[in-house]
Amino acid sequence: MRRILTVVGVLLAVHIALLFVRPSGAAVPPTGAGLNVGVVFDLGGRGDKSFNDGAYVGAMRAAEKLGAHVRFVEPGEGSDREAGLRLLAAEGMDLVIGVGFIFTDDLTELAKEYPNVAFAGVDYAVSIDKDGKVVQPPKNMAALKFREEQGSFLVGAIAALVGNSKKMGFVGGMDSPLIHKFEAGYRAGVKAVCADCAVIAQYAGVTPEAFRNPGRGKELALSQYQQGVNVIYHASGSTGLGVFEAARTLNKYGIGVDADQYKEAPGRVLTSMVKRVDNAVYDVISRVKDKSFTGGIYNFGLAEDGVGYVYDANNKALISDAVRARIEALKADIVAGRIAVPSSR
Amino acid sequence: MNANVKRTIEEAVLPPLVALVVALIVGDLLILAYGQAPSAVWRLLVDGTWGNAYGFGQVLYKATTLTCTGLAVAMSLRAGLFNIGAEGQLAAGGFGAGVAGLALPAGTPAFLAVPICVMAAMLCGGLVGAVPGALRAKFGAHEVIVTIMLNFIVLALLNYFVSAKLHVPETLHTPEVHAGAMPRLSNLIGAFHGSAANWTIVIVALAAVAAWWFLFKTRAGYELRAVGLQPDAAEYAGVKVGITWRNALIVSGALAGLGGINFVLGYKGYYEDGFTGGAGFLGIAVALVGRNHPLGVVLAALFFATLSQGGLAINAMVPKQIVEALQGIVIIAVATSVPEVRRILRNAVSKSGGQN
Numbered sequence A: 001m002r003r004i005l006t007v008v009g010v011l012l013a014v015h016i017a018l019l020f021v022r023p024s025g026a027a028v029p030p031t032g033a034g035l036n037v038g039v040v041f042d043l044g045g046r047g048d049k050s051f052n053d054g055a056y057v058g059a060m061r062a063a064e065k066l067g068a069h070v071r072f073v074e075p076g077e078g079s080d081r082e083a084g085l086r087l088l089a090a091e092g093m094d095l096v097i098g099v100g101f102i103f104t105d106d107l108t109e110l111a112k113e114y115p116n117v118a119f120a121g122v123d124y125a126v127s128i129d130k131d132g133k134v135v136q137p138p139k140n141m142a143a144l145k146f147r148e149e150q151g152s153f154l155v156g157a158i159a160a161l162v163g164n165s166k167k168m169g170f171v172g173g174m175d176s177p178l179i180h181k182f183e184a185g186y187r188a189g190v191k192a193v194c195a196d197c198a199v200i201a202q203y204a205g206v207t208p209e210a211f212r213n214p215g216r217g218k219e220l221a222l223s224q225y226q227q228g229v230n231v232i233y234h235a236s237g238s239t240g241l242g243v244f245e246a247a248r249t250l251n252k253y254g255i256g257v258d259a260d261q262y263k264e265a266p267g268r269v270l271t272s273m274v275k276r277v278d279n280a281v282y283d284v285i286s287r288v289k290d291k292s293f294t295g296g297i298y299n300f301g302l303a304e305d306g307v308g309y310v311y312d313a314n315n316k317a318l319i320s321d322a323v324r325a326r327i328e329a330l331k332a333d334i335v336a337g338r339i340a341v342p343s344s345r
Numbered sequence B: 001m002n003a004n005v006k007r008t009i010e011e012a013v014l015p016p017l018v019a020l021v022v023a024l025i026v027g028d029l030l031i032l033a034y035g036q037a038p039s040a041v042w043r044l045l046v047d048g049t050w051g052n053a054y055g056f057g058q059v060l061y062k063a064t065t066l067t068c069t070g071l072a073v074a075m076s077l078r079a080g081l082f083n084i085g086a087e088g089q090l091a092a093g094g095f096g097a098g099v100a101g102l103a104l105p106a107g108t109p110a111f112l113a114v115p116i117c118v119m120a121a122m123l124c125g126g127l128v129g130a131v132p133g134a135l136r137a138k139f140g141a142h143e144v145i146v147t148i149m150l151n152f153i154v155l156a157l158l159n160y161f162v163s164a165k166l167h168v169p170e171t172l173h174t175p176e177v178h179a180g181a182m183p184r185l186s187n188l189i190g191a192f193h194g195s196a197a198n199w200t201i202v203i204v205a206l207a208a209v210a211a212w213w214f215l216f217k218t219r220a221g222y223e224l225r226a227v228g229l230q231p232d233a234a235e236y237a238g239v240k241v242g243i244t245w246r247n248a249l250i251v252s253g254a255l256a257g258l259g260g261i262n263f264v265l266g267y268k269g270y271y272e273d274g275f276t277g278g279a280g281f282l283g284i285a286v287a288l289v290g291r292n293h294p295l296g297v298v299l300a301a302l303f304f305a306t307l308s309q310g311g312l313a314i315n316a317m318v319p320k321q322i323v324e325a326l327q328g329i330v331i332i333a334v335a336t337s338v339p340e341v342r343r344i345l346r347n348a349v350s351k352s353g354g355q356n
Helices: A002-019 A051-066 A078-090 A101-113 A148-162 A177-193 A214-226 A237-250 A277-289 A321-336 B003-033 B038-049 B053-078 B086-103 B110-139 B143-166 B200-217 B219-229 B231-236 B241-268 B279-289 B294-316 B321-337 B339-351
Strands: A036-040 A069-073 A095-099 A118-122 A141-146 A167-174 A198-205 A231-235 A253-258 A269-275 A296-300 A307-309
Touching: A002 B003, A002 B038, A036 A051, A036 A078, A036 A277, A051 A069, A051 A095, A051 A277, A069 A078, A069 B294, A078 A095, A078 A101, A078 B053, A078 B241, A078 B294, A095 A101, A095 A277, A101 A118, A101 A141, A118 A277, A141 A277, A148 A167, A148 A177, A148 A231, A148 A253, A148 A269, A148 A307, A148 A321, A167 A177, A167 A214, A167 A237, A177 A198, A177 A231, A177 A321, A198 A214, A214 A231, A214 A237, A231 A237, A231 A269, A237 A253, A277 A296, B003 B038, B003 B294, B003 B321, B038 B053, B038 B294, B053 B086, B053 B200, B053 B219, B053 B241, B053 B279, B053 B294, B086 B110, B086 B143, B086 B241, B086 B279, B110 B143, B110 B241, B200 B219, B200 B241, B200 B294, B219 B231, B219 B241, B231 B241, B241 B279, B279 B294, B279 B321, B294 B321
Parallel strands: A036 A069, A036 A095, A095 A118, A118 A141, A141 A296, A167 A198, A167 A231, A231 A253, A253 A269
Antiparallel strands: A269 A307
């Protein structure tokens, strides 16, 4: 017993010694004067190559260009979502952002409790009351929503123009209204440039697991390619990695979603429908900065650069100038309101 | 010093203490490696947890769930079994409570609704625990394998029920319960305002006392411990080992299931897919650090809850992975010093023929 007590004593001494070490550059969290912004990530957290990373990029851009002090919180479990938001709101942040639809209830509650703090929710789920009317978020709460159907429309048109087939493929993740939005836009885009083209649409499942099932994605994609499809658009999270795998095996094409997914299968990714969470986050921070922030529902579509498609050095060779011109014309039509893209099946 | 007290300190108190100090030192080094001053980070951690009423309330809230899963694992370890299924049992318990609360008509008085929901939670957790229990008793199937695999099955099933049948559109949760919701502690003590701590803590404290009484004051508890220490000797003495194992895992599952009411009835008022967030697995660490004693489990739950809530507070200065690493180090340090774990590992190795 004496020996083990000595060990404890020595270890404690080491610990206390370490407490006195102060590395240069050690910083206190940046709060105080200026614009303070807090961001709480979804459980997936940083490094998801999707909307969490998008929010991070947008917030860092705001830190650089607008001089905002940005703090990030990465929750570990369900109750940490509210705790993280509350921590930031109580510290007197000017703006608190929750990333992901799962924050909807927590944000609504806290926005009511802290009326002087601005809140924003990426993919905030706007609810509809009994009479079918949209329930407006609280006055200090901005719901950042994306018109994924508009971006999907454009990649649908690209698929039909480049695909060299009368059949287009679509692989969805969880069979749910959110993903139907992607399918509806895609279908409309295909039809807009090729009236007699058909879309084969399949879903990987009916649970959130369907967003994490590359094996199923590959299976669905292989069967679609075998039916004569040359291009498949996926809106299915990591299930889509299976779609790209199939595209690589059969030398067909896939279309990515949310972020530029070119790197998943170089040469086989025709384009990606990108959701610019970074732009939406930057936009809301800049509104708070110049005091033009108001609550309400913000829709980020093609016009706001909230969604779009990838056209860069990587996929230039796949999309001819004529196709590109056609797509840009369609985009202009949507922005001008001459084409209305459906958002449900 | 009384020899008995000395032994208790030597065996029960010192190993976790060494583990804690080792973890502190590794924490210092990690924080330094990240370029921050350890003293400042630790202070922020304490300020954000025990330093203010809200933070303390959050610690209490998290410790409530962890106490349940910790008691669950401790109960099985006392019987010489390793229940790794607390995660699934916790989720099942929460689901049971949520469904019971939904099924009851609105306006059911609390003195009826709360016990019904609590029973439902324990029943669902106990059912999940009964599967490995029965398989172990009847066929000798190793409970570690069965409980691990059962986690996936239970979580997938619950996920199916919620997302296909019960969820509110565009969310991952069920509608709010009609009855059985537990008031928050902030209703009584205003300073707790905003924290999720609720009356579940009283129920769980009673459960911890009951677990202690059962283990150390009843015949069944004595038999359970005897089976855990030496099954062959217990059998020779007339204890039905298989049945004791089965019952231990049922009680274990029910305790884990009880933890589900903390989130479902006490905090949100609905079952949300994925609410467990690893609290079931962390229960293993809580039981080990708490040396499988109900009092130790409560203290260990408070410790891990502090780390978890403190991780959020210090997130401004260091990444949350540092706190996760700390948890891991405490677990490794304790696991290597706890005799029960060494014995179970040795048994597992010799059973699988590892001695050759």
